[in-house]
Amino acid sequence: MRKQQEKESFFINPQTGLVFMFALAALGIASWWPIYHNFVSELAIDRWSKIIEAYASEDFRVEDIRLLYPHLTNLLLLLFYPTTGLIKFAAPYLISCIFGAGLLALWNFHLREKNYTLRDRIILMALVAIHPYFLWGVTDGLLGGLSLLMFYLLYLSSVRLIKEADARSFIMLGVVFGVYFFVDERTLFIFVAFLPLLPLIAPRNMLKASPSSVYLIIAMPLVLSVVSWVVYLSFVLDEGAWHYMSSPGESFRGAWHQVAEIEWLRDYGGSFFSSLLASIVVGLISYPVVLWLVWRARRHIKLLRDIEALLVHLSTATALATATFFLAHPADMLYLTAAGVMAAIVLLPREIRWYRGGLFLMLLISAIGGWVSLSWKPTVEMQRWTKAMSGEVLPSYFPEDVALGHWLDKNRMPTMVDEHAAFRALVTRGDSDGLMLSFTQDFKKMLQKDVPTADQVVVRDPQYIHGDRTSYGSEVFTQRLPDGVTQRYHDMYSHGMDGYHLVYDQGHWRVYRRNEASPLDGSDSFTLTQAESLRIK
Known part of the structure; x- marks a missing residue:
């Protein structure tokens, strides 16, 4: 008692x-x-991204978290x-x-x-x-x-x-x-x-x-x-x-x-x-x-x-x-x-x-x-x-990944993206709704085609150093696998692909959109004139 x-x-x-x-x-x-002061825990971002990724599965169940x-x-x-x-x-x-x-x-x-x-x-x-x-x-x-x-x-x-x-x-x-x-x-x-x-x-x-x-x-x-x-x-x-x-x-x-x-x-x-x-x-x-x-x-x-x-x-x-x-x-x-x-x-x-x-x-x-x-x-x-x-302002946390995440948040369409490479952008976006991630059936089906049919495709610069060595720090951060989209369509970043046009180009990220597709909310980060003026190597 x-x-x-x-x-x-x-x-x-x-x-x-x-x-x-x-x-x-x-x-x-x-x-x-x-x-x-711009400190962000890389491991915390990695762990949070896995929760967001788990929701991308169409048959997601709470008990699936047991895998994490x-x-x-x-x-x-x-x-x-x-x-x-x-x-x-x-x-x-x-x-x-x-x-x-x-x-x-x-x-x-x-x-x-x-x-x-x-x-x-x-x-x-x-x-x-x-x-x-x-x-x-x-x-x-x-x-x-x-x-x-x-x-x-x-x-x-x-x-x-x-x-x-x-x-x-x-x-x-x-x-x-x-x-x-x-x-x-x-x-x-x-x-x-x-x-x-x-x-x-x-x-x-x-x-x-x-x-x-x-x-x-x-x-x-x-x-x-x-x-x-x-x-x-x-x-x-x-x-x-x-x-x-x-x-x-x-x-x-x-x-x-x-x-x-x-x-x-x-x-x-x-x-x-x-x-x-x-x-x-x-x-x-x-x-x-x-x-x-x-x-x-x-x-x-x-x-x-x-x-x-x-x-x-x-x-x-x-x-x-x-x-x-x-x-x-x-x-x-x-x-x-x-x-x-x-x-x-x-x-x-x-x-x-x-x-x-x-x-x-x-x-x-x-x-x-x-x-x-x-x-x-x-x-x-x-x-x-x-x-x-101590009050010292640090460099911004991977600004190019963060910018991509904000852009994907404003341009919501069925998008093919490898979460292993873009997990920071995924966290910035805040959810995985409408994304075709590497473990989904849609993503795997796309890789079997010579030309993908996704409305949007996110590709990373193949010359980008694996391990994310950036000015943000000299340490190799959370090791994720290379970008699967870039590996399959290795020329897409530099030369584009038939049926797609460039709609986003910042840092080591580019996004190509299918010509027939348009954003669900009508928003876009590039006008047609701007997109056409971009020089693709």
Whole structure:
């Protein structure tokens, strides 16, 4: 009964709602700030484009999202597909901010139960939220806020296992891992790194009686989640699950296809022990407050074991992900330390006045250390994010792709376009209505013809460097396949095609329209005179 009342008080308490709203507003501003300075997460655009592409199928069903991993994040994005304008573009950032604000509201509720004053709670939340790792996780557009919330629950579940040592504690921890798999592609690394730490967390008597049962109970939900999804992929895909999961650009590959462009992987990729040592150093520089928490927990043996596990858990997961060439930077894993620190503060006895000042100071030092470590071997994405957060205006985000997307939005007709090459334009357009994408039957039928019959055909300059090396950055961004239309009709970009005339030419994109076709709304970006005056090589 008491637990039920506590659960209800969290949702009914007016203060929870106020904290959530203020946190959502603050995180929303933090997300808007880099976007205002032209920062756009390439991976967020890639993930959002897959949702738009999925809708292009005539027999689309919601359950088809199971083909896209991670599933829960894609299902949440799917809710925003019917929206328009800025809300639709900002959907990945908005969802991440909602869960980040929910995490802060839940943490405020737990701190209040520990009798922290309102002033202390505000200071603690502010110090946690200004840490660059927390901001990077919440504002990068990859729904890091949801992953932070899940890791917070994971850490609380592990402490419950230490304190309660009952069957429900094991089941709860296993369920959290099982759900986590559908939230974050890094879950398998987090889980494998957690296994050797179980002796620190699980009750000694249970480990002595039946160590295999301890591992089995905790691992079963995650194993069932993974196996069921792999079986599903093997059933619906002719190529098989492994071929799908190992395809370039899939979440399971991580940064593997960008090894040559990422300094962290060039130096530490494929090596477990050197990357483990480096990640521990980065973790301590980013969160020296963990050492403070270990020192404060020295008289609480059970909590000390869990906090010590926190100290090495994420560093081990970082090393595993680096050894398999998955992780582009330690911050992409270590940002979850923020949730672990939040849980540890809740679980320790409330600090007295002098110790609270020390905690505040260590959190502030951690924030400073976070900016220092984030500047060490950063990815191009991190460099641009850091510059945008500092107020520097970045070059426009692939302006030629964005311009094509706006043009396609104004000139809506049946259009043949390869989404692998034009996924940024697809996101700018906002939907896939009327588009013949590469996986549709209409697109495949067109490729069998010497001359396509689509009303409009989008072709990319065959000389355009594959990998999208542009002035926007030196890093090879999300690797998508070459433009299938250009490969099939390789002379169309330069010489056109019988029965078609040029209606759009900007940058490395051209659009040809069938002579008999006209836009559904009568709009066009070129007059006839302008189109005729264009010189085609």
